[in-house]
Amino acid sequence: MQFPFPECPACSTSWAVSRHRGCRHRGSMEVEPDARRVRCDGCSEQWAVGDTNFYCSCGRRFSTSDVDHAIEQILFSARLLAALIERHNDELARIRRQGRESFRSWLNSLAERLGGKAGAVMGHVVGAVVRLLF
Numbered sequence: 001m002q003f004p005f006p007e008c009p010a011c012s013t014s015w016a017v018s019r020h021r022g023c024r025h026r027g028s029m030e031v032e033p034d035a036r037r038v039r040c041d042g043c044s045e046q047w048a049v050g051d052t053n054f055y056c057s058c059g060r061r062f063s064t065s066d067v068d069h070a071i072e073q074i075l076f077s078a079r080l081l082a083a084l085i086e087r088h089n090d091e092l093a094r095i096r097r098q099g100r101e102s103f104r105s106w107l108n109s110l111a112e113r114l115g116g117k118a119g120a121v122m123g124h125v126v127g128a129v130v131r132l133l134f
Contacts (some may be wrong), residue, residue: 009060010056010060011056011057011058011060013056013057013058014098015056018054020042020043021053021055023042023043023045024042024124025040025043027040027041027042027043028040028041028042029041029052029054031049031071033075034075036048036049036071037049038052049064049068049071050064052064052067053123054066054067065105074101
């Protein structure tokens, strides 16, 4: 994933992409938070997050603890998003179940009413035939 960085305390700038400093391809750094690895999408170089120096365009260097904190925030946000998606999917499944149950209930009620009407009609027909014959 691209590695956005929070607001720089020195210049109040934030950025969506961290560039690989010194990369001749002007690559951006992609961080794999779980593996704590960084890869440049320009030159394909890879290294550990702990060995990474992040720089703001103003030149301020961010420490490893700053980077670790940012990664923890990304992981927290990803977990929160996953939990929200799971809750949303559970809610959709519940709504579908209730919809199916409601539809089945409505169909059963309709069938019972139609069956009752059909039974009453059949009773009248049989009654009329019996009266004609006897």
